[in-house]
Amino acid sequence: MSNRPISEFLEKYYLHFNAAALxxxxxxxxxxLKDGGKMMITLAGAMSTAEMGxxxxxxxxxxxxxxISCTGANLEEDVMNLVAHSHYKRVPNYRDLTPEQERELLDQHYNRxxxxxIPEEExxxxxxxxxxxxxxxxxxKGERYFPHEFLYQVVNSGVLEQYYEIDPKDSWIVAAAEKNLPIVCPGWEDSTTGNIFTSNVIKGNLNVHTVKSGIEYMIYLTEWYRANSGGKGVGFFQIGGGIAGDFPICVVPMMYQDLEWEDVPFWSYFCQISDSTTSYGSYSGAVPNEKITWGKLDIDTPKYIVESDATICAPLMFTYILENS
Structure with a gap:
């Protein structure tokens, strides 16, 4: 039995078009990776609810x-799946739901x-x-942390273990917390936990500055990129579009255009998995070459775009990478 069965399957049958790009x-x-490069993965959409973890x-x-750069939803929803998996409800016929049935889900405290x-209470x-x-x-204590650092504190404390409903090895947040993996979470305010924090601020229970801001995330990313972009450099593997991808990729032009720093290396690999049709004005649908004009990628940066569903493609690609590196 081969120890790289997925790789051999892909290399035999994935020969053209999006399959070949994959x-x-x-x-x-x-x-x-073999050349010593480092890699950022960005997570848009609801990849955690899709159990990408x-x-x-x-x-x-x-x-x-x-x-990793991810939305606040992906940050929190991986942990929510970890502690409430058995309470999730799958609706295969979701396209056929009437507005009244959607309201019934709300009344039952389900967010689709x-x-x-996703079960609200659990x-x-x-x-x-x-x-x-x-x-x-x-x-x-007069301390301030990033959203992901607070989540790491909760996970690492062990207080959630009593609720675990899946094997923690299947949680990417647990894996990231174990390694204290750097995370950038732009727009965290646009998430359920961001809304909960906001409600506490409005009620006067918490200070708005207790959770560090998106600007501070960009400063954090700037420092990380400067420290890690030597040698082969940092690659950019983007799942979906939106702020999870656009925010971190802008750190490069920000450094050399706005900070006016010299010798800022471009991202040294780029791949995007997107089901957004290539179109006018769409960031998610922009081809990689457009990023050259924005000072994010160079002429000779390896560039790939897989125009397909990330829930299908990303697991295959990650398995290929794990089997071959």
Whole structure:
């Protein structure tokens, strides 16, 4: 039995169009790592609710990713799945739901993401109490942390273990917390936990500055990039579009255009998995070459775009990378 069965399957059958792009990008990722490069993975959409953590956790534990940029939803929803998996509700016929049936889901405290409903009480509220505890503890000490650092504190404390409903090896946040993996979470305010923090600020329970801001995340990323972009440099593997990708990729032009620093290396590998049709004005649908004009990629940067569903492609690509590096 071969120890790289997925790789051999892909190399035999994925020969043209998006299939070939998937293999080429995977090989490029492997080559980048073998040359000593580092890699950022960005997570848009609801990849955590799609249980991408099952394979992403392996990528983290085996050292195939050095930093992650994700939305607040992906940050929190991986932990929500960890502590409330059995309470999730799948709705295969979600396209046929009437507005009245959607309202019934709301009344039952289910929040739907495509075919999967997140249970509000078991997921959101179970996590809320423990996050509020670390927010208050930090404030009492006059300390401030990033959103992902607060989540790491909760996970590493062990208080959630009593609720675990999946094997923690399938949680990418648990894997990231174990390694204290750098995370950038732009727009964290646009998340359930961000809303919970906001409500506490409005009620006068917490200070708005207890959780560090998006500007501070950009400063943090700037320092990380400067420290890690030597040699082969840092690659950029983007799942979806939106702020999770656009925010971190801008750190390069920010440094040399706005800070006017010299010798700032471009991102040294780029791949995007997107189901957004290439179109006018769409960031998610922009081809990689457009990023040359924005000072993010260079002429000879390896560039790939896989125009397909990330929930199908990313696990195949990550498995290829794990089998070959």
């Amino acid at each position: 293999v080429d990008a995977s090989k490029g990722y492997v080559a980048h 099952k394979i992403l956790a392996d990528m983290i534990r085996q050292g195939k990713v050095d930093i 993401v495509t075919d999967t409903c 997921a959101f509220r179970r996590l809320q109490t423990h996050l509020e505890d670390v927010w208050h503890a930090a404030e009492e």
